[in-house]
Amino acid sequence: MxxxxxxxxxxxxxxxxxxxxxxxxxxxxxxxxxxxxxxxxxxxxxxxxxxxxxxxxxxxxxxxxxxxxxxxxxxxxxxxxxxxxxxxxxxxxxxxxxxxxxxxxxxxxxxxxxxxxxxxxxxxxxxxxxxxxxxxxxxxxxxxxxxxxxxKPEVFLTTTDEQILGRVPRQPYGRGETRHISGREVxxxxxxxxxxxxxxxxxxxxxxxxxxxxxxxxxxxxxxxQLQEHPLRPGVRRKLRLTLPEGVEVNRLGELEGVDIDLGTVISARAALDYDADRWQGEEPVVQPRRSDREVLVEYAAHPHARLYLTTGPDSHLAVDLATLDHPAVVEVKPAHRPVTVRVVARESGQPVAVRLHMHGEAGEYLPPRGHHRKVNGYWFEDNYAEFVNLYNQYSYIDGHCVVDLPLGWVYVEITRGYEVRPIRTRVEVKPETEELVFELDKVLRWREQGWVTADTHVHFLSPQTALLEGQAEGVNVVNLLASQWGEMFSNVGDFDGKTTFGAREFGGDGEFLVRVGTENRMQVLGHISLLGYAGAMIHPLCTGGPTESAIGDPLEVTMAEWAERCIAQGGLVVMPHAPNPQLERAADFVLGVVHATEMMTFNPLSPNNIQVNPYGLADWYRYLNLGYQIPVVGGSDKMAASSLLGGIRTYAHLGEREFTYENWMAAVRDGNTFVTVGPLAAITVEGVSPGGQVHLPAGGGTVQVTWRVESVSLPIEQVEVVVGGLTAEQVHVGKALDASGSVALPIRESTWIALRVRGSYKGQAGEIAAHTSAVQVLVDGKPLFSPTDAAAVLDQIEGAIAYVDTLAPRPEAQRFRQLRARLEAAYNRLHQRMHQQGIFHRHTPLHQHDRPHEH
The missing domain is CATH 2.60.120 (Jelly Rolls)
Known part of the structure; x- marks a missing residue:
């Protein structure tokens, strides 16, 4: 009605x-x-x-x-x-x-x-x-x-929201992103x-x-x-909590439909969030509210004598007089009309620091700083601003200062700044005279001072300046912002110049937090490859081979190996992203030796819906370590939405004696002393040798001394594992402590590798991986590592890449086809010969039977 x-x-x-x-x-x-x-x-x-x-x-x-x-x-x-x-x-x-x-x-x-x-x-x-x-x-x-x-002004949903509800989006030209349109424009x-x-x-x-x-x-x-107030003057924003009558439900988005105001506008009507105040001020690393299924938070702007109506049936409605709010189903929420300056500083220096900030009121309502969304949109390629949403908790990135319109009474605050600074989660009382709130952050871990720098190897869509702010707020020293192609759309291409490192001293920054624009070059079937920090001209084509990455009708113009070789020639760093997928040409590129690192990726390790460090990605990486390819591990978020956490999974790389620059960071990753983490910091040495290095033992092997340490600001550590050749050789139960260290003597009889794996979970799930170091190679009598089982699996992948090129790939002109195919055959032959040198004879697919014809 x-x-x-x-x-x-x-x-x-x-x-x-x-x-x-x-x-x-x-x-x-x-x-x-x-x-x-x-x-x-x-x-x-x-x-x-x-x-x-x-x-x-x-x-x-x-x-x-x-x-x-x-x-x-x-x-x-x-x-x-x-x-x-x-x-x-x-x-x-x-x-x-x-x-x-x-x-x-x-x-x-x-x-x-x-x-x-x-x-x-x-x-x-x-x-x-x-x-x-x-x-x-x-x-x-x-x-x-x-x-x-x-x-009236119209309030409407984003395109993705409409699609989730099974509707055709009503608003053209991106209007869904604005959330509303004025009556003058309707x-x-x-x-x-x-x-x-x-x-x-x-x-x-x-x-x-x-x-x-x-x-x-x-x-x-x-x-x-006869109203005394001007009847057309719109009211300012207010809120109330409404208990739903029986039979009235929120939709799949958790939003209430069928609610309206006669002399005003309903801005939003969303399921109310109920926070546990004791848990909020406790030690849990992540505290989520409970989303109510019977109460909604209604935000509105209305004339003082307006009435709110909720449809309860075909011919019935609930009516609330907003002048009095005299209704048993309604509770007024204190209006957020008090502008308060919020400052966040480092306790040691007193200087402002960028942080990720969340504030909510006593009714569970999110209180964003001015200039930030009241509803952070977590969908792909929407709302790519200085914000983050983790399920029900919403955040804004600030540079250490902001103004927030707050209600009087208790306001709940969360402030974070990476994995070495103790987060703040507390409550403060806002009084009529409150003009400023100051919060001091304590840095409790000192890994940066010990030569470690952090990085996210995989970020999309942000502007360089927003990426710099988010990196500062998350304690990520290096943000790799990757231009790419998405069908007919190109992202961040205009931000690439092949020379500028945003935040570097030579470009006006402080040199501590850097953003460099590289590219992620992509193919749907063969795979993706991240080309970081290279100088000169952009490496084209950004994508190839047709949809979904490339445009329909694009031929397969290059292999990933060719992209990698061009990146290396231009001084860049080649990373194989989001292991283990796409699981095809990556095998050939590892064999050809054109990859500097492999990336573990998760959009948001804090989310109950996401994994932390992907065990499948690790298992895929172990294959190549078992074949002697000493590839370091790095971490990247693949951030493409506000629901992805920049640096949520990150790389730590040790600079050694180098000063911190972007070029030296790339060198540190190539050297291989890295670890990937979603919280705990981890280090390991084998006979005093760090990851990326080698330990040599005589014929017959010997015993090596392994030393390790782990520290965490807030994520409890459950278990530490010394991994040898992919298997757990030593397991230490830490009991959810925040730091641990140890050493173990391990007998080694044949060439292998050793690394450290750390378990702990934001969501209390047993067995989740929270950190993993790169590997130290241990060579016995100088013999290289070689696993026949892993070699056969890798060879199958390379054969699959050749099969795709021969059969389904949109074919370029003949000479180009022969050239790109030759790169894959070179990788196949190189590994194939290693297998035969080891005396291993394996099953051939029909494409590689030596004694029968095949398509290529």
Missing amino acids: STPPSPHFSPVNLAGLWNQDRRHLDATLRPPQDYANRHGLQNILGIPFELGPADSPNVILLDQEPVTIPLDGARASYILFLHAVEDRVTCYQQGLADYATDGNELGTQVAQYTLEYADGQAAATPILRRFAIQQSRIQWGASPFAAMPAQ RPEHLWVYALPNPHPERPIRQLVLSPGEERAVIYAISIT
Whole structure:
């Protein structure tokens, strides 16, 4: 059912006074399309207006003669008119700017509306163009100053939200991203509502006289009210919690439909969030609220005497008077109208530091800083700003200072800054005199001072400056922002110049937090490859081989190996992203020796819906370690939405004696002393040798001394494992402590590798991996590592890549086809020969039977 109009208004009966059929008005006065066929009682802006009947005179054309409207002693504080003046061409200068019907002309006296009282007195009001009245057809920006469009603002969902609900998105041109549109923009043609103030509301009104002026006007309807507040002035934002009646449910988005306000707008109506105050101030690394299934938080803007209506059935609704909120289903939420400056500083220096900030009120309502969204949109390629959403908790990135509109009373705060700074989760009381809140952060781990730097190897869509802010706030020293192609869309291409490291001293930064734009070059089947930090021209094509990464009709122009070789020639770092997938050409590229690191990826390790360090990615990496390819491990978020946490999984790389620059960071990764983590920091040495290095033992092997340590700011450590050749050789149960260390002597009889694996879980799930170091090779009698089982699996992948190139790949011209295919054959032959050298004879697929013909 539709929302009833406000009971505070009474439509004026204009029967017998209509003098024109709106269908017969000329072009300058023609009715807006939306009003061409509307008749009878209409609810406009929550106000009842009686429009004239069809097929007869139904509007008042104010042209030559005055029109008198009896009011029979009615009392009113305001008289409201639904009207419009004729369209007019704006002329700034004859012969130059004299053709647009844009509505920018103003000041002409269109008419005079006169109130004649029962005592014989009168009060006349001039009706001026673009003040009390405006023409129906205007261009953007020509809003009248004292009249409202006869259309409420519209609140609508994003495209993705609509699709989740199984609907066709209503708003074109990306409007879903704005969340709302004003009444001035909803329709291309308008009628206007003007509230004429009565200077003597206590006097009975005998009649209303409408006198024409210099231009023609059309009055569609009139209504009166005795409200003291201006009836068209929109209210400021307020909130309430509403308990849902039986049978009323929220939708799949957790939002309530069928709720409206007569003299106002519902901004949002979302399932309320209930936080446990004790848990919030406890030691858990992540505290989520419980989303209510019976209460919603309604945010709205309304006239003080508006009413909220909730549809409860086909012919029934619940009504709440917002003036009193006197209803058992409603609890008022304190308005967030107190602007408070929030500052976050490092305790040691007193200097402001960038952080990730969350604040909510006593009713669970999110309280964003000014300039940030009240609902952070976590969908792909939407809302790629300085924000993060982790299930129900929403965050903003700030540079150490912001202004937040807060309610009086208790406000709950969470502040984080990476994996070496103790997070803050507390509550503060906001009082009427509160103007500033200052929070001090303590750095409790000192790995940066010991030469370790952090990095996210895989970020998309952010601007470089936003990436720099998020990196600072998350304690990520190096953010690799990767341009790429997505079908017919290209991202961050304009940010790439092959030389600028944002944040570096030579580019005006402090040198501690850096952003470099590289590229992720991609193919749907063969795979993705990240090309970091290379200089010179962008490596094209960014994507190839057709959808979904490349455009439909694009041929397969290159192999990933060729992209990698070009990156190396241009001084860059080659990373194989998001192991283990796509699991095809990556095998050939490891064998060819053109990959510097393999990446473990997770969008958001804090989320209950995401893994932490992917065990499948680790197992895939172990294959190559078992074949002697000493590839270091790195971490990247693949951030493409606000629901992805930049640096949530990250790389730690040890600089050694180098100073910190982007180029030296790349060198440190190549050297291999790295670890990947979602929280705990981990280090291991074998006979004093760090990951990336080698330990040599004589024939027959020997015993090696392994030393390790782990530390964590907030994520409890459950178990530490020394991994040898992919198997657990030593297991230490830490018991959810935040630090541990140890050593073990391990007998080694054949060439292998050793690394450290750390278990711990944000969601309390047993066995989750929280950190993993790169490997130390241990060579016995100089013999290389070689696992026949892993070699066979890798060879199968390379054969699969060749099969795809031969059969389904969109084929380039013949010479290019032979060249790219030759790179894959080279990798195949190199590993194949190693297998035969080891005396291993394996099963061939039909594509590689030595004694039978095949497609290639």
